[in-house]
Amino acid sequence: MSTFNYTILTILGCGLVTWLSRVLPFVLLKKFSLSETVLEYLNFVPIVIMSALWFSSLFTQHLGHLPTINWPNLIASGPTLLSAILSKNLLVIVIVGVVSLGLIRLIIGA
Amino acid sequence: MNAELTIKSAIHETLPTVFGYLGIGIAFGLVGHAAGLSPLMIFLMSAIIYGGSAQFITVSLLAAGSPILSIVAATFLINSRMILLSLTIAPYFKRKSLADNIFIGTLLTDESFALGMNKLNYTAGELNFPWLNTANLIAYLTWVSASLIGGLLGNFIQNPERFGLDFAIVAMFIGLLYLQVIADKSLNYLLQITVIAVTLVLTYLGMIIIPSSLLVLVVTIIGCLLGVSLKKIWPQTH
Numbered sequence: 523m524s525t526f527n528y529t530i531l532t533i534l535g536c537g538l539v540t541w542l543s544r545v546l547p548f549v550l551l552k553k554f555s556l557s558e559t560v561l562e563y564l565n566f567v568p569i570v571i572m573s574a575l576w577f578s579s580l581f582t583q584h585l586g587h588l589p590t591i592n593w594p595n596l597i598a599s600g601p602t603l604l605s606a607i608l609s610k611n612l613l614v615i616v617i618v619g620v621v622s623l624g625l626i627r628l629i630i631g632a
Numbered sequence: 633m634n635a636e637l638t639i640k641s642a643i644h645e646t647l648p649t650v651f652g653y654l655g656i657g658i659a660f661g662l663v664g665h666a667a668g669l670s671p672l673m674i675f676l677m678s679a680i681i682y683g684g685s686a687q688f689i690t691v692s693l694l695a696a697g698s699p700i701l702s703i704v705a706a707t708f709l710i711n712s713r714m715i716l717l718s719l720t721i722a723p724y725f726k727r728k729s730l731a732d733n734i735f736i737g738t739l740l741t742d743e744s745f746a747l748g749m750n751k752l753n754y755t756a757g758e759l760n761f762p763w764l765n766t767a768n769l770i771a772y773l774t775w776v777s778a779s780l781i782g783g784l785l786g787n788f789i790q791n792p793e794r795f796g797l798d799f800a801i802v803a804m805f806i807g808l809l810y811l812q813v814i815a816d817k818s819l820n821y822l823l824q825i826t827v828i829a830v831t832l833v834l835t836y837l838g839m840i841i842i843p844s845s846l847l848v849l850v851v852t853i854i855g856c857l858l859g860v861s862l863k864k865i866w867p868q869t870h
Contacts, residue, residue: 529673532700536690537680539708545737547718552730556723559860564720565818566827566859567852568749571713572809573828574851575742577835578844579802589839595802602803606810612648615810619803620655624796 594630598623633754633815642766645751649743649808653774655800660687661782662789667695674783678776684742685801686710689845709845716852717745724752724759732761739768741775746808753815823866827859834858 523531556564580596581589598619605618633645657678664674669691681687686707693703718737725733744767748759813824834851842850 528700529669529694530676532690532694532703533673533677533680535700535704536677536683536707539704540681540683540686540711540714541738543708543712543714544718544740545734547715548722548725548733548737549730551719551722551726552733555726556719561723562863563856563860564716566856567716567720568746568812569809569816569819569824569827570831570855570859571716571742571848571852572746572805572812573831574835574848574855575805576802576809577832578839578847578851581836581839583839583844583847585840585843587840589836595799598796598799599802599806602799602806603810606807610811610814612804612807612811613651615807616649616652616655616800616803619799619806620796622796623799624794627794627796 594623594626597626633751635755637751637755637758637760637763639762639766642763643770646744646747646767646770649747649804650770650774652800652804652807653743653771654778655797656684657775657778658782658785659797659800660691661779661784662786663688663782664691664779665783665786667691669694669783671780671783671786675776675780678779681707682739682741682772682775683707683711684775706845709849713849713852714740716849717742721745721748721759721764724748725761725764728761736761736764736768739765739772741768741771743804743808744768744771746805746812750808750811750815753817819863820866823859823863826862827855830858830862831855 576599580592580599582592583589601622602615602619606615609615634641660678661671661674664677665671669677677687677690681690683690689710690703690707693706718740721740722733722737725736744764747767748764751763752759809828813821813828816824831851834855835847838847838851
């Protein structure tokens with residue numbers, strides 16, 4: 523198979539499964555309703571998933587062993603969180619985050 | 633944020649997040665270029681897969697020449713948290729047409745999801761099609777065009793990590809998490825902080841045994857279960 527076909531087929535296959543993950547719940551919930559218990563459970567999804575996405579960037583994984591701390595990301599999270607508390611403005615938060623990590627990498631020379 | 637669910641308010645509220653997506657989209661384009669993908673392929677990946685950070689894994693597996701099915705399976709697993717996000721937001725569109733539901737689902741992303749959840753705190757629990765669709769469209773167009781820009785810039789920029797662009801998406805999640813915690817009146821403030829601390833422990837311990845492709849999904853499933861259990865035994869003060 524040519525590289526072109528290989529890449530295109532992979533993109534289409536990946537596109538199909540990611541699309542189904544997003545769309546199927548919408549289609550199914552048109553027909554079915556979720557119980558109170560499930561809704562209460564889903565109520566926690568926003569904070570848990572955003573925390574998990576954040577925290578997973580703070581460590582480097584070594585399967586079978588304890589993860590190590592990703593110091594640049596951990597240190598950059600400080601000013602980022604502080605800017606969130608002070609500004610409550612996503613644009614400011616993202617800029618502070620990117621500049622913090624850029625500066626940290628500049629200083630440690632990584 | 634305010635209580636208005638219009639296209640105008642959606643543009644106003646989504647624009648600040650554009651920078652986060654620009655940063656990570658450009659970073660993705662640069663990584664794709666470094667892995668040998670043409671700007672056209674980078675564009676198609678972002679336009680068709682629309683998997684955010686999952687696409688970085690897709691690219692690395694493509695570059696390694698992995699079998700198509702295993703790349704598709706890995707991309708699905710990393711992106712499967714979207715099932716939870718869709719399940720959470722879909723009930724607000726139950727009375728809308730099937731076509732509207734499919735369209736909202738097709739362009740849903742972590743960022744528009746988080747904005748939508750945040751918005752609910754200001755609208756007495758209402759969401760509508762024009763508002764979320766606008767937030768979705770802005771996120772999609774930003775992601776696709778930023779990826780393409782990154783792919784084209786790849787000829788000029790080596791070693792993109794040094795700019796810290798890859799932190800844009802993490803910074804955005806930190807911001808969205810903070811805004812969600814201070815805005816969500818349905819859950820007790822201390823309970824939310826406790827659940828976040830529990831998630832930190834779960835993420836740390838999970839890294840020992842859970843492959844990174846499944847980590848966020850597994851941690852979220854368990855974290856929400858613990859959240860519900862904690863809420864049951866939490867002193868009723870509000």
